């Protein structure tokens with residue numbers, strides 16, 4: 584649907600109230616197999632189930648006992664946690680998704696990180712056919728000062744539990760950074776700012792992500808054979824933060840969480856989480872970005888095909904006088920990495 588219609592819908596529906604804290608432990612996915620998932624979620628202020636595409640509001644009739652239109656749902660707890668629900672005589676175990684406390688989701692890399700780094704630094708990015716625009720990377724904070732940074736890949740607080748950058752900086756090609764500034768201005772009346780986790784990412788880091796991530800989770804990392812749009816300075820990972828408190832907004836799942844909760848159309852969670860996720864998407868899409876199908880936080884800018892894959896570190900870009908953050912200037916031809924012949928996936 585058109586962006587202004589989507590904006591109007593979000594405005595009309597208004598910002599939902601947070602779900603009662605007592606419901607938090609219950610909200611989630613239940614069932615032993617993916618083919619039969621029962622979601623417990625909050626919708627329109629009611630605790631609700633979603634199964635086979637049908638929503639049903641729950642009415643609590645006794646502690647941990649709820650009435651559904653056609654029966655009862657009972658909650659089983661173990662060790663202070665929700666272990667399962669029973670519906671119509673069937674026991675559906677609760678699935679572990681993301682982290683319980685909202686902390687960073689992590690994986691165990693397939694190989695030692697030092698080995699991945701050594702190999703990736705020695706490798707060459709895919710060969711690409713130009714022509715390309717000269718790279719003009721600028722700090723993401725250039726066009727709106729309410730854009731804030733939380734660059735997890737410059738810390739251990741990321742999905743591979745290892746620092747990839749030696750400084751917490753984030754750059755985009757100038758037109759993408761300008762558009763980001765416009766999205767940020769658009770969000771201000773809603774009381775939100777943009778919190779950037781990552782933008783330009785050297786190709787060798789994409790290669791480390793790919794080689795280190797278990798195959799079933801690789802939809803959440805780009806294939807280095809094609810490169811990531813981050814490598815072109817044309818993708819950004821970000822969330823919303825509350826302008827008043829400075830706190831990140833709650834979404835349906837965490838950053839770099841490798842579960843279904845990361846899909847931008849994930850139906851679970853709370854109304855507020857889904858509303859904030861959709862607000863971020865509508866603001867970003869209204870200025871020329873497109874959300875990635877598997878990650879609510881990842882956005883590609885419309886002209887990503889115009890820029891080549893880069894593999895330089897921030898420091899290498901600095902020393903080669905790219906003008907990062909301070910001066911304008913094109914990345915010299917010697918630094919323009921080689922082409923790709925296949926279509927890109929994010």
Ligand SMILES: C[C@@H](N)C(=O)N[C@H](C)C(=O)O
Nearest residue numbers: 803804805811812820929
């Ligand atoms: C790793 C994650 N933050 C990300 O950016 N994923 C997309 C698919 C990418 O690597 O381009």
Ligand SMILES: [Zn+2]
Nearest residue numbers: 818819820881
């Ligand atoms: Zn991304």
